[in-house]
Amino acid sequence: MPEMNRRTFLIASAGAAGLAAAAGAAVTLPQMFERAQQQPLPTDTGILVILTLYGGNDGLNTVIPFTDNAYYDARTDLAFGPETVIDLDGTVGLNPALTGLASAWRNDNLAIIRGVGYPKQDRSHFRSMDIWQTASPDDPTASGWIGRWLDSSGDDPLRAVNIGTVLPPMAVGQKCTAAGLSATIPRLPGDMPGVLEAMSAPDPLDTPAMAAVRADYRAYRTIDDTFRTFTDRPLPPTAATDLGKQLADDLELVAQCVRAGVPTKVYMVSLGGFDTHANERGDQQKLLTALDGAITPFLKQMRNSAYGRQVVTMIYSEFGRRVAANATQGTDHGTSGPVLILGESVRGGFYGDAPSLTDLRDGDLKTTTDFRDVYHELLDQTLGTDPEPSVGPGRRAIGFL
Template sequence: MDTVTRRRFLVASGVSAGALALAGGAFTLADILGTAGDRDPSARTLVLVTLYGGNDGLNTLIPYADPAYAQARPALAYDPEKVLHLDDHFGLNPVMAGLHRAYQDGKLAVVRGVGYPKPDRSHFRSMDIWQTGRPDAPETTGWLGRWLDAAGGDPRLAVSFEPVLPPLLAGAHSAGATVPGGEVKLPATVTTAQLTALGRPDPAEPAARQRAATCFADLTRIQDLMHDVAATGTDPDDEPAATATGGATQPLEQQLALVARCVEAGAATRVYSVSLGGFDLHADEKTAQESQLTKLDKPLAAFADRMSRSAAGRNVVVAVYSEFGRRVAANASDGTDHGTASSMFLLGQGVRGGMYGEPPGLTDLDQGDLKYTTDFRDVYATLLADVLGTDPARILNGWTGWLKGSPLTRR
């Protein structure tokens, strides 16, 4: 398809130039699958799950035995008998049955009190701190982008299934790959055959336009895969979740299905980034958070179960985090406002399940917020060393902290 015809097709069909620009900087699923066989089969894979909006950690990992919990948020607190108990003090939100089973099976590690010094309660600044790994100074590169620089810079080693590449995958000399996904909604005047023709690159065109063409073709291939996911249990009522990056992302189960496809195919990718938004709940939080945690728990449990069935999958470690937790006390709208420390989850066959890190006190507060007990760079250092096999100090600007009693089995 020549350049003029392609441009006329786009304008006439209503396919946005913005979509073309996004696709032009992206990789296709075929590009990622094409690396199959190019990795050490014993190498581990990191799947990083970002929860945008600041998830309420106290109603996720619930300190049900502490009387200060119910006193601080009487309308939001869960009765102890409804909590999914992990031990005599802590339990999971009642909708998190999948992760509760994983904990009982010894495959879920909970890291408590995770935060950083002088916390920032702005969504964007706090997420910037988490994604760059620099709470002490501004940074223009992501912590996994710096890992990618050190690993050789091939974008296919670090892949995002989010609408745009997250800053955490941007390095100084390279950046990870983003694979466009989601549903392709064609105008009534456009047929699938026309879209297929649009996705056929022309050797006479510039390289960027050829890549844009192949990305459009890849959208239809991903949509076919997502239809298969829907046939196996995807909730058709799930809406794309807005993220702090400004785009809309496909449901978490669909993102994880793409990750699973790549892992099982033996793709060379070592890091995958996926996300779920919608956690900024300042009002009527309880039911809304349960809905969001269901959208997290069910896909994660299904993904972990699928990964347990293959050798490559058993080398996958999932890490779940949010930019901050919420304040200890509820606000007047039965919600919670921006807070500080929270918990992280690590999930997988190679994880030593259990509790890690000291739980922050609910009465010894910093202006109403939890005091962090575990620096998030300690968690990053553990993931870099035990999953990605690299020196954390090189990536984390000299940071040498570690999680006490690593939740990851050493090799």
């Protein structure tokens, strides 16, 4: 392997993108369970699960205004007919793939927050997701909203855990980052342990960020050597489609940790593929079927667990899609969309004004609910913390908890 300059490598890795991808301690299920035995989470502690739908989910074909003629006028071949949707209140229904979420609605455990977005919305995937994850629409910032909560709420590295090998920007703070948990941790290539050993050596000139990256290299090598026998064990099979198997596996990891009483208050999972510019109907159906197939058994497990009954799950995407279908039977990048909140402590129902399908801004839905108000309520009611360090002043609760 070519010789690398250690300081150059660390400096490059310590940038915002590098921190999001590399920083934060890697943990394994045995370590999580050991912490649960040593320091179990009090059973009345709120737990937040954040499920990100990457790509811009089409909110209008997820929560469907099936009695609005403007919906059918804008989407002649893409719209779902009234006879196909899952009727919620006589005017709005769920996509037919979301049978499990419909059951949560009937149990008053699903809140649908309508028209969620932010001022002067950006249709770029990267910028819009950056805004959602940092909760900073006006000024780019290097810290995420969960990262800022971590910075202000203590020093336990397991307070927030991302399921997967790459930390999202929301999980990165100025001082703290979430831990990362994977069902399997890939074995290092044969020539990498020596490189990581050299890169991990202490250097008095390291900045705090560089020291954090160095510590992560050391942790990764230790885990690779020590926990291989545990992490090679397969998870139980799931009933999810192949497309959603990863999400189902990830939620199964979350469920195991929650039931065990692991002292984690925030879990982050994701499902990608929602950038449906063409042939959307079939592709989104597969994705929503995968989502429903993964989330439904998770919700059932949570209902049957004392810890799980304290879990609140938020499902969101970086933006919705445009009201009108495009020429390839898909939809292009839009603005606001629905946010779904699930859990035993949720007050089911609709929240926020439904955006008009005819009073548009540049062909897009107008925002009626600021996403930071959603975060404000989750931070206040579920995590029991002052929301201002994470979302700024002047936000308000919506009332879904």
